[in-house]
Amino acid sequence: MKRTPAALWIWYRGTDFLGFQRQPEGLTVQxxxxxxxxxxxxxxxxxxxxxxxxxxxxxxxxxxxxLPPCYTSEMLAERLPPHAPPGIGLCVARRPPEGFHAQWSAVGKEYRYRVQLGGSVAEAWRPFAMEASLEPRLEGLTLRPERVAELLGATVGRRDFYAFHEHSSLRKPRTLESATLHELGGGLFELRLRGDGFGRYQVRYLVGSTLLTAAGGLSEELFRSALESGTPIPGLKAPAKGLVLWEVRYPSDKDPFPSEERARAPGLPSAPPFCLPDGAETQAA
Incomplete structure (x- = not known):
């Protein structure tokens, strides 16, 4: 009997793991x-x-x-959660459309990055947000949200992001479809980046370098030149703890997860890093 395919929607907090991929030493999500x-x-x-x-x-x-023969995705949804360690959970397990592959069928991703631009970070968010005032290259500099939003918007487009990702990643044009700044309350902001693909550390270098340029620690001329030509710059890689893989997108005929399900994220914890403070947000100008 043939094994049957299943698509899993997994959430995790990366704090206690050495990344996703299995490694010889140290616990990973995989x-x-x-x-x-x-x-x-x-x-x-x-x-x-x-x-x-x-x-x-x-x-x-x-x-x-x-899945093993006679084993269904519904059975997995019921049996997996009791064995999952703290920090990992299952939102959905489902038989996907014909031809679905989690990696090769994907057409884009959205990442969100949380950063405290003013005031003190709330204790619940401390493990999940970058505190700009504690970054050595930003210390003592002023970060105005409207300036961050302006420079972040300049990163949108189809371009060579070679200056903003590890050189071990394939150098090729990638499309950043949108990049916006949202105020979550209490001085906490969220940068949302949506695109067709990202090189290694690309989001963290884009976020860090945008903040550094907005604060005056990197010239805007160098920043914009790097975006247009891919010429390396002394950018800033933002710390990992503020970054969340928010969503993976698929064509409608391959997507196992309908839009209404994506919006409500069944089984997702309401605590940080997935929730918003006080349930409020506004987009920075």
């Missing part, structure tokens, strides 16, 4: 998840939509897996 799945009766490896680095969180990581 190792912890596959161990939990073995205990739930699925002894097969998973294929994620992509990897996240050490300390990065995911509201929506998607994974493909094959």
């Amino acid at each position: 190792e912890a998840l596959e161990d939990a799945m073995r205990k739930a009766g699925v002894p097969y490896p998973i294929m994620p939509a992509g990897r996240t680095d050490r300390g990065v969180h995911a509201r929506m990581q998607v994974a493909s897996v094959r």
Whole structure:
């Protein structure tokens, strides 16, 4: 009998893991998840939509897996959660459309980055947000939200982001569809970046370098030149703890998760880093 495919929507807090991908030493999300799945009766490896680095969180990581004969996605949804360690959970397990693959079917992703631009970060958010005033290259500099929003908007477009990702990632044009700044309250802001693909550390370098330029620690001329030509600059890589893989997107005929389900994220914890303070937000001008 054939094994049946399943699509998993997984969330995790990256704080206690050495990234997603299995490694020879140290606990990773993949190792912890596959161990939990073995205990739930699925002894097969998973294929994620992509990897996240050490300390990065995911509201929506998607994974493909094959289930044993006579084992259904509904059974996995019931049996997996009791074995999942703290910091990892399952939102949805479902049989996907024909031809679905978590990685190769994906057409885009959205990342969100939380940064405290003014005041003191709330204790609940401290492990999940960058505190700009504590970054050595930003210390003593002024960060105005409207200036951050202006420079962030300049990153949108199809371009070579070579200056803003690790050179181990393939150099090729990538499209950043939108990049916006949102105020979450209490001096906490969220940068939302949506695109068709990202190189390694690209979001963190874009965020950090945007903040550095907005604060006057990097010239705007260099920043914009790097965006247009890919010429390396002494940019800033923002810390991992503020970054969340928010969503993975698929074509409508391949997407296992309908839009209304994506909006309500069943089973997602309401605590940081996934919720908004006081339930309020506004987009910075």
